[in-house]
Amino acid sequence: PLWGAHVSIVQNEIPPDPTRWKALEGWTMAFEYRLPPQEIDEYVFFPVDCAEALDYREALGLPREPPWPLHLTFGNRKAAR
Numbered sequence: 001p002l003w004g005a006h007v008s009i010v011q012n013e014i015p016p017d018p019t020r021w022k023a024l025e026g027w028t029m030a031f032e033y034r035l036p037p038q039e040i041d042e043y044v045f046f047p048v049d050c051a052e053a054l055d056y057r058e059a060l061g062l063p064r065e066p067p068w069p070l071h072l073t074f075g076n077r078k079a080a081r
Contacts, residue, residue, distance in 0.1 A: 005074040007031060009053045009066070016061030024056055033072050045071040 007029075015021060031050035038045055048070040058064050 005072065007048050007050065007053065007070060007072050008068070009056060009070065010060065010062065011066055011068055013062055013066070017059070020056075020059050023059070029053055031070075031072075037074075038071075042076045043073055044075040045073045048072050 029050055029052045031048050031053065033046035033048050035046065038047065050070055053070055054064050057066065
């Protein structure tokens with residue numbers, strides 16, 4: 001993926017309370033991922049469970065559950081350009 005392997009917490013959303021936007025930048029969060037890997041369109045990912053990430057969404061004023069569930073993206077099958 002463009003940003004390397006990552007857990008998506010905020011996905012194309014604008015937080016109503018942006019004052020906390022980078023409050024956890026650089027912090028480490030523990031999470032659990034579920035097997036098997038899944039694929040939607042060209043993206044390959046693991047579903048993720050992380051209460052701390054969901055708490056952060058709420059602190060930003062976003063719904064606790066994102067439109068797409070939390071997930072660890074680690075690759076894609078897009079053709080090289």
